[in-house]
Every structure is written in structure tokens, then in C-alpha cells.
Amino acid sequence: MVIRFVGGIPARADFDALLRQDPQVAEVLGGEAERQRGTLQLIAAENFTSPAVLAALASPLADKYAEGYPGARHHGGCEFADAVERIAVERAKALFGAGHANVQPHSGSSAVLAAYAALLRPGDTVLALGLASGGHLTHGSPGNSSGRSFRFVGYGLDPATGLVDLAALRALAREHRPKAVVCGSIAYPRHPDYAAFREVADEVGAYLIVDAAHPLGLVAGGAAPSPVPYADVVCATTHKVLRGPRGGLLLCGEELAERVDRAVFPYTQGGAQMHTIAAKAVAFGEAATPAFTAYAHQVVANARVLADGLAAEGLELTTGGTDTHLITADPAPLGHDGRAARGLLAAAGMVLDTCVLPGGDGRGLRLGTAALTTQGMGGAEMARVATLFAAALREGADGRALRAHAADLAGRFPPFGG
Template sequence: MHRPALSSLHGSDPEIARLVEAEARRQFEKVRLIASENYVSPAVLEATGSVLTNKYSEGYPGRRYYEGQQNVDLVETLAVERARRLFGVEHANVQPYSGSPANLAVYLAFLNPGDTVLGMSLPMGGHLTHGWPVSATGRWFHAVRYGVRAGDGRIDLDEVRDLARKERPRLIWCGGTAVPRTIDFAAFAEIAREVGAVLAADIAHIAGLVAGGAHPSPVGHADVISTTTHKTLRGPRGAMVMSTAEHAAAIDKAVFPGLQGGPHDHTTAAIAVALHEAAAPEFAGYAHRVVANARALAGALLDRGFDLVSGGTDNHLILIDLTGKGVPGRPAAQALDRAGIELNHNTVPFDPRTPFDPSGLRIGTAAITTRGLAPADMPRIAAWLDRALAAHRDEAVLAAVAAEIREFLAGHPMPGWSPTP
């Protein structure tokens, strides 16, 4: 049963209600290892589904283009103040609709079309919006890309420095979507200062770990910080851009009116709730457990002969290279999903295969940690993954693993849904 209940939805549109309940049951019954997913609290769900979705609030608190903002202004102000306190930043904008628009706002605030940007290559672990050719950021700007070392899978800071000195970028990105190791914000900042570039830290994946003290913070090193509000932060599907006071006006102008109109006030409220939850002492314990689970899972996978990019992890994310297993990432991910293990296929550094059929798998521990799983449970997950992968064409084995997982997870409650009324 969905919590909060969907009684009105069941009465009005039972078809959609059934699909929502089916999705909730799927989330309950599977080991969810997608690194960009999590479970939000019932409070975040309630805020997301509140009457704030009825309001239109173009502008900023105290400077709106519509009337009736007395309550919405206070909601957004609370979200901004909580973001500033939690991350220790001078300025925060909580209006971006998602991570990609948040990153686009960084470009609009600091660059002109054709300017040079230095970002991590997508196959090496970067993000589309860090200048990859299929993104607008790779078409509208002169994008230069750095990668990782072939020997250890770590970011090659010597390459970053050499490229920065040669290309003189206006903007340098650090962070990405498949970076399993600690990001050296101080080293990136030194390079950015040397060439006079703006340093942008994309912490979408690790924001919750930064907030909980389980990963170093970019504050004091990066000029601007972008993040989504879900993933390890356990909030709704939204985003934020944070910066020093010096860049506040440019960031705000880039978000609105530069890129978007009215913010989604129900999402803003849910962000405020998530930030309030992340400021509680118990959230720091959660963030550290996420990392402990990832390290334990990485160790268990290594024990079973899996090849991990960089040899392990420092955060929530593990990148598996399946080249030695004889099965590509895409069919492996599909088979594992049928076995009750949800993850995504992913490119690995120097991957000879295409992004649509890559050699790797990306997994993360944020969601299973929310469900209460501990390091002692990670060898069991590694065993299920290994067993299902070895029998990826045997539907009977996959079904048996899925049944074992369902039985195991029945003892781990899921925020927002219960199998019983």
C-alpha cells in the first residue's frame, strides 16, 4: 500500500493507480543498485504531492511576477537557507528543474558561445553536459576533455593541468556520473586558478555524502557547485546551483529568466524537507553507511573475480568491467533485472564497445542503505549478482535468484510503501 495513500487516484484513474502501486511493489521487491536512485521519505512524498503544485511563481522571493506568493516565498526562502547551512555556501538557487538545466545555467552565467570548457570525457566517467558532442554543451562551446589513467582508472590530473595550460578554458568541470574515487577539489582549484578558469564542481552523485561528511566538500575550492537533489541526498527530482556571493547574481539570472520560467513549488518544498532531513545527525550516519556498504560490496565482488574500475570505490559507486566475464553490459543488466537486481549498463574507460552496448555495469549503494542493508549483507548481494550473471541465459536460475531476493527484502521496510495495508 502506497504511503501516503492513493485513495483519490484509485477512484479517479484506477489504471494509473495500479501502475503506481506496481512500480512501488517492484521497488520493494528488487535490490536497487542504480547509483542515481534512492528512496525518499514519506514527508518528501507528501510535499511533492501537495497543493503547491497548483501555484505559479515566476521570479524570486520578494520579486515575483504573480500575486499570491506569501507562502511560496517562505517555502523557497526556507529551502535556500537550509541549503546554505547544510553545505556551508554563501548562495544557493533551488529552482533548477533537474541536473542538466542546472549545469546549463553555469554555462550561461560564465561563458559565451564558442568559449572553451574543459570537462571529463563521458566514457571516462563524465556527464553529457560537461561538453560531450551530443549535448548542447558540446555543440555550443569548444569542449576539451580529460580522462583517467589506463593503469589505475584514476583521474589523470597531469593531463588536466596540461590541457588547461594549452587550451586556457574559461570553465573547468570536476565530478561526473561514474567516478568511484574521491574527487580532489583542491587540486582542480589550483589548476583553475593557474589558468584563470572558473571551477565548477558537479556533485550530483555525492551531494548526500558531502552533506553527511562522508566525502570532502568542494566549498572553498569551487566557484560554483551544481547538484541534483535525489541520489545520495534522498530528495525529490530537482536540482540546485550553489556559489560564492560574488557569482550569486549571475547564477540567479542564468536560471531565471535565462533558462526557465516558473519554478516547481511542490518540488521546492520537497527539497526543503530533504535538506532538513539531511541536517539531522542520523543522516551523517546514513552517509557513512552508504560508503561502508559500497566498500564491502566492492570487496565481495573482487573476491569473486570481478574487475572493478580503479580497483574499488571511495564513495557510493562501483563500476564493473565485464570484459573478462564474456558478457556485455547491456544483456548482463537485462538478465540481472529479471533476477531482481536493478542496475544499469555503462561504458568503462577505454571501452572498445559502443555506449548502447558497453562493457560495464554501474552500481551504487544509496538505495539499499536506505532499506537498512549493512556491510554484512554485501557478500550475499555479490553472490546473487555473480550467480545470475553466470547463468544470464537460464531463466530458471534468474527466477530462483529473484525469489530469494524477494524473500530477503521482505524483512527490510521501504519508505513510502508497504505490502500490507
């Protein structure tokens, strides 16, 4: 089917043409569609984009080269590229109450690295959540350019509560006097205390960078506190709960706008992906609606029901529950470590990730409710998922029968009505 635009201009989303021209790739894409339709998508970092977002991704802007920024491009013919980027920027600023937005980062990692480039110099000290406590690779991994360019000091979590140890964070800041403090995690199910992070950064004269890749969609829907009033720079992705295309986003005040923009282009990236920026604009527009607000709150409500169900089935939840879309749990009480549990759950039709547990003591499970909520599932379905989840981890479970149950549940709730 060809999606047509105003004036009859077709998108490049003609699957029949792909099937005729390249059946090998078409077969793979068809297999992925069937996988998504037939399993429960519990990966906390994934979601389903709307048909409108997909249409923008498949638009003629996929063919447009547009290095630079609106009004200052290195290529001709950018009047419509400029228009859509301005729309995306203004919508992002309004949605999050930010003085400035840069919508060009290709990913969340690109956004974080650009924030470092804007605020830091090679060799500067940065305080960030340790990798063994749920920090992202861009928070100082030796295999990432962040760990090679800057001196990272890792703060941790209280092993008893799973929460950020703010007293230890403050002590480390006083000891190391970092140039920047990074707030953010890939596996933190509670709302960060942004005000406390701001106080620590101010005490030592550091910038505060918030990596809000996971919670920003909830922020857009009013279901989580905003980091924007506290952070010097907010880095995020536009997928996950925000339900846009795969890409990154930077938010800051007007005083840092030029530094942030130059850090994205030309320092860390070349040409912007204009079809993705168009899709971001669509997603920001969707996120400003009452329907998205209801969605974001339902995501959190579903996560709490699912968390309660998993706890009742015997899994141990880190922090005792969740405030967000994200749940982290230790399956050890049911006799498995995280990697073994993930395999059993995959065989039973439930797709999710592993994560480090507080204190770095083994691997647990990380799952989220954003995608299932997009499919229209509610509390009753979350209770059912918890039952299937626990059954898959019990000795003697029939993985094939459970997979059929998971496929039936997924099939009854196609994203956006199909």
C-alpha cells in the first residue's frame, strides 16, 4: 500500500514494490512484523510508532540533504526541510518548557556526547552513575568515547533500597570537584530527585546534565517530574515512551543554545536526517494532546499493576516497585539468574532485557509497559502478563503453550488498532 500525501506525492512505503524488487529483504521485514504481532514486547526502551510518524519517516524528506540549520544550510532546496525542522523545534520547546531545542541528534547517545562536547574539555572530571549500577555506556564506559575523553567517577545506589545514594553523591562531588554531574540511568524505576542533583552540582560549580532518555515521554504526558527546570542540558531519545522515531533530542536554556548547536553540527554530526526530524515533529504534536496524557498515565498505572503482580508471584523488585514505565526485578527467588530467565521468557513469547542489579550483584530483568499500553492493554492484561511471566520461570513450564497464550494476547491488541 502506498501512503499518499497532499498533492498526490507518494511516500516510499510501498511494500508490494519491495516484495517484487527484493523478496529476500521483504521476507525478513515480514518476519519481523510477525514477531512483533505474535509476542509481548516488554523491552523498556521500545514502543510502537503511530501511522503518522511512520508516514513522515517514509516521506520525500528521506531524500533531502540538509547540513546545517534552518536558514543556514550547506545545500540548496532546503525550504521545506527548514520549515519542518522549525516546526519540530518549536513543538519540542513548547512541550517541555525549554528555552532551546536541538532535534538533530541521530540517537540518545549522540545527544549525550554532544552535551559533553558543548560543556566539557578533554580530561575534565565527570560524576555519573557507575556502569555497574545502571549507568549508560555514554556515562564513562572505557569502550565508549566518553570514557576515553573524560575522567569519569562513578556514584552508586544504596544496596538496601536500590535508590541513588545522595549522601555518597555529595561526598564524591566535594572530593573530585567535577566539571559536570550526570543524572540518568538505563534501569532506574523511580523518579530522580532533580532538585538534589542541582544542589550538588551548584555546590561544586558543576554543570548538571540529565540523561532523560527513559522518562522524557512520561514528562511530556505529565506523568513524571520534568528535569528541564533543573538541568543545564537535558539529553533524551524520541522513541521509548515518547513514541516517536528512533533519534535524539537536546533541551537547554537560550544561554547555551549556540554551544549545543555547534556541538551537534558540525562537531559531532554531519547532515541531519530530515525525514526523522519530520517524524519527530509529528511525535511532539501527538505528545501535546490529551490522548497522549492519558496514555502516559496509563503506562505508569500498568507498570504498577504488573510490578505488583510479579512481586506476588515471588520475584524480588528492586526499589520495591516503580514510579515509571520501567520495572527491574531479580528472578533468583524463582531459581534463575537474569540471562537464563530472559531465555525462558523469550521461549514463552515475552521479549525483554537483562540489567545489572543494585550493587552489581548479578543480573536481573528489565521490562517496561510502554509498548503494551500503546497496544491498548490495561490492568487486567497486566495481571495476565504477570501470571504468564511467572509460569514461564517455574520448573516444568510448557513454553509452547505459554507462547500460544502470549501470542493470543498480543494478537487481540494490535498497535493503533492494527
